[in-house]
Amino acid sequence: MTGPAVAFDQVSKRFRIWHEKHDSLKARLVNRGGGRYSERSALESVNLTIPAGITYGLVGANGAGKSTALKLIAEILVPDSxxxxxxxxxxALLELGAGFHPDLTGRENVYLNGSILGLSQKTLDLRFDDIAQFAEIGDAMDFQVKTYSSGMHARLGFAVAVHVEPDILVIDEALSVGDAAFQRRCAQRITELRRGGRTVIIVSHDLGLVRTLCDRAALFDRGHLAAEGSPGEIIALYERSVHSDAVVDDAGRIRFGNGAARILDATIHRPSGEPPRNGEPTIITIDLGEFDQGRQIAVGVNIRRNDGVMISQTTTRGVIPIPPTLANGGTLAYEIPSLAVLSGSYVLHTWLFDDDSGVLLDAVDHRSFDIEPADASVDGGAVALGGTWRLH
Structure with missing residues (x-):
């Protein structure tokens, strides 16, 4: 392929937000029009060039225009100018389940999607076994797609998208719902596509994924292209746009707060030291740095899915005071009798704050981690309900 894979030239896109819509002819005649609306600008005069053969990340807050840009690339939308x-x-692998007919089986949707993308039935027959093997949904391939879990949707959608051998693959947050093993295979396949000269464009709130997979990245802010650069540069800019006091520490982690106290490290593991596993005892260990002995601090911890969705959050406030004896540094442990979080990829985030004033002292994402599934687990979602089936 010669030239860039994608080029935006002064692209703008606006959407109508209807406050009162008149759908019938009578209503239109009586009210002299289709109704009242305002316009929202999703993209404004964007110039962007994405070279061929690289993996490119689009970063920004919700509503920044990232997904609109992907839909323009996929020709789902057309620019206003x-x-x-x-x-x-x-x-394109966009919204979960997009392009799948819910009443058709997985097998039928493979052939439907493949034909839409220009593949013949003969070609699809040759590639079907590879698609099924990659998706790993077993007999569910012959079930209606409306019975699929979010993870099964993601597996099948990604398997189809990469096996049609596109020149350009666009992905919008679709990798966040699969389990850890599937996400690793997706990352490996994206790397293979890049080595084969394909272009991959990713929208993700998983900044670790962008940092690991992408060669270049762009930051979108309220419909404008704010910056382009290396993934590290763009992620740092994004974090600073969200937190004005964000800094990069010696370990390359982005942290924010006034710095009056620091969390040195935090880990999550089973009592044996092995990685966390659904349904088993789990410990979050937090190492504190020095802080003013006269300051009453509190510690917080949360676990987020790698797409930013909060799974659980807790703090020491009102539960256990942090004693002055830890002012010279020490360790806290948060013990979980049985981990309800299901298998997947997550981020461990911790923070310190002044217990009296609430002022943030330090906050940092310590590490991404995987939770292993329990033996023979068939549960889906983010947390296990812990219930028991009984017949009545």
């Missing part, structure tokens, strides 16, 4: 030039065949 400007041009979007796309060089090659595009395969």
């Amino acid at each position: 400007g041009t979007v030039a796309v060089n090659g065949k595009v395969s």
